[in-house]
Amino acid sequence: MADLSARVRAEVRELKPYQAGKPIEDVQRELGISRVVKLASNEYPEGPFPEAIEAIERELGQLNRYPDPGSYELGHAVAEVYGITPEEVFFGNGNNEILELLIHLLAEPGQEVLYATPSFPIYGLICQTHYKVGRAVPLDANWVHDLPAMAEAVNERTRLVFICNPNNPTGTYVTGEQVAAFMDRVPSDVVVVLDEPYVEFVTAEDYADWFSLRDSYPNLVSLRSFSKTYSLAGLRIGYLLGSEEIVSLLHRVRQPFNVNRLAQAAAAASIRARERVAQRRRENRRRMDHLQKGMQELGVEVLPSQTNFFLAMVEKEIPDFFDRLLHEGVIVRPMQQFGTGERSFRVNTGTDEENEFFLRALGRVLRGEDRS
Secondary structure (H helix, E strand, O other), X not given: OOOHHHXXXXXXXXXXXXXXXOOHHHHHHHHOOXXXXXXXXXXXXXXXXXXXXXXXXXXXXXXXXOOOOOOHHHHHHHHHHHOOOHHHEEEXXXXXXHHHHHHHHHOOOOOEEEEEEOOOOHHHHHHHHOOOOEEEEEOOOOOOOOHHHHHHHOOXXXXXXXXXXXXXXXXXXXXXXXXXXXXXXXXXXXXXXXXXXXXXXXXXXXXXXXXXXXXXXXXXXXXXXXXXXXXXXXXXXXXXXXXXXXXXXXXHHOOOOOOOHHHHHHHHHHHXXXXXXXXXXXXXXXXXXXXXXXXXXXXXXXXXXXXXXXXXXXXXXXXXXXXXXXXXXXXXXXXXXXXXXXXXXXXXXXXXXXXXXXXXXXXXHHHOOXXX
């Protein structure tokens, strides 16, 4: 058989596949243990809202029918909740699809897409496949987006800027004042994306509120998700809030029926039950505070976070640290791939019981004890 890799574009041949968090089933099968806690993929520990499950059940008998290509009901539900028009909302098969569509729409070979590093690795992956249009700007010394440096990096080739806020994997955030100062330095024909899948977890009062910035900066858009607080990660649905012009252009490049029927129904029911989000935000903050305290008591450095996860650093090198955690039945996310150091890991909150299970396991590994 011919070597097909020779036919593939060079920028694709150079890529390494994205390594997702290890599934629970893999650990159970490989290690022969029944109790496994996964705190690696920033998932919310509880299931979808009851209204979402009921909406899915109502749609099951219609799976022989294609979904609404324009997501009419969902678009009106989101618009009603946020006080905007349906023409200012765009839906995708997860946020990754929308990121890819934005790059496809705006960046030609030789042009540039700016993003921070370390940040969401999908930015670099998609930019690499799209004619190497990406350019990364390091975070500042506090692991926060260095917006002044990013503004300096904008040039005549720049078409798109991604600001992951709060940032994954650091959990840090930029303020509304900082974003406004950045936007004042960015040309109006450069689209700036506030990538905000964790926005519902934020408790900081000075957070960059897109709704207060949108009228001053029509080239600023917000990218949000139903995967986190709404617990619909398995259905892959995200959405963009932006000007009618940007949304209209995105519709030109998306695939037909890009959001499936079950995802549309569950998301519409979830956004209409939005009053439940405040309760989940409070519960998440309580669990985050407990998890932070527990790790710090074990001597683990933890960055302040406005999300449902922490970036943590172990003080000294521990041989087979992640493998030993796996044998304890705990899955966290090693962060070497993200560029935050070999002794760093990301851990999200679980249920109260899962958090305690993790802290006990972490303590045993740090002390060099075996699981009894």
